[in-house]
Amino acid sequence: MHWGNECDKKGLDKGYDQEEIAEEERNQDSHQILNPLAASFMTTSDNTIIQSYTSINQQHNPASQGQDPAFPKQVHDHQRLIIEPDGCGFNPRKKTVDILTSSIEFFFNDAYLTWSEIPQAVRQQIFNEFKEKCVWLPVHDKQIVFNFEKRVRHKISDNIHYGRKNGTIPKWCKPNIWEDICEKWRKRSEQRSS
Numbered sequence: 001m002h003w004g005n006e007c008d009k010k011g012l013d014k015g016y017d018q019e020e021i022a023e024e025e026r027n028q029d030s031h032q033i034l035n036p037l038a039a040s041f042m043t044t045s046d047n048t049i050i051q052s053y054t055s056i057n058q059q060h061n062p063a064s065q066g067q068d069p070a071f072p073k074q075v076h077d078h079q080r081l082i083i084e085p086d087g088c089g090f091n092p093r094k095k096t097v098d099i100l101t102s103s104i105e106f107f108f109n110d111a112y113l114t115w116s117e118i119p120q121a122v123r124q125q126i127f128n129e130f131k132e133k134c135v136w137l138p139v140h141d142k143q144i145v146f147n148f149e150k151r152v153r154h155k156i157s158d159n160i161h162y163g164r165k166n167g168t169i170p171k172w173c174k175p176n177i178w179e180d181i182c183e184k185w186r187k188r189s190e191q192r193s194s
């Protein structure tokens with residue numbers, strides 16, 4: 001099942017060559033990997049966090065006003081960043097991207113060229129790490145999962161291809177893994193030549 005939204009139509013595949021785009025289209029299983037998590041795995045069972053958010057909302061937004069309050073930036077008693085979907089990304093943007101990057105770095109332990117090459121168990125570990133550092137309202141589960149997957153997919157592919165083009169290692173990639181990635185490219189190039 002694929003959750004379509006305006007993110008799919010904005011040309012976020014910039015930086016991919018045609019072969020990689022075709023590979024991604026063949027490997028649409030990535031949407032099926034995380035989507036079931038939205039219903040069960042991601043739901044926030046921490047009532048304290050939800051109650052904290054609710055009480056903040058009630059204090060800053062009386063029902064008579066009918067307006068949404070500014071989203072609080074952090075839950076201090078749990079030190080988890082409160083996030084919400086913002087189009088194809090997250091609010092707050094920078095802190096969430098930093099958390100996403102550190103989550104990738106922690107579990108990126110093999111020469112994966114694309115998100116679809118990463119085994120489901122590793123994808124889930126990356127998401128678990130992200131979820132340990134961020135929290136959101138259950139109403140946002142599906143969009144958070146979609147945005148997470150979209151951001152991770154593009155971050156991995158774009159950073160790897162930028163690194164290949166410019167000879168720089170992505171900051172979340174260990175040097176020995178980068179060597180393995182370069183070797184993978186060499187082998188693919190040799191296969192195409194023969």
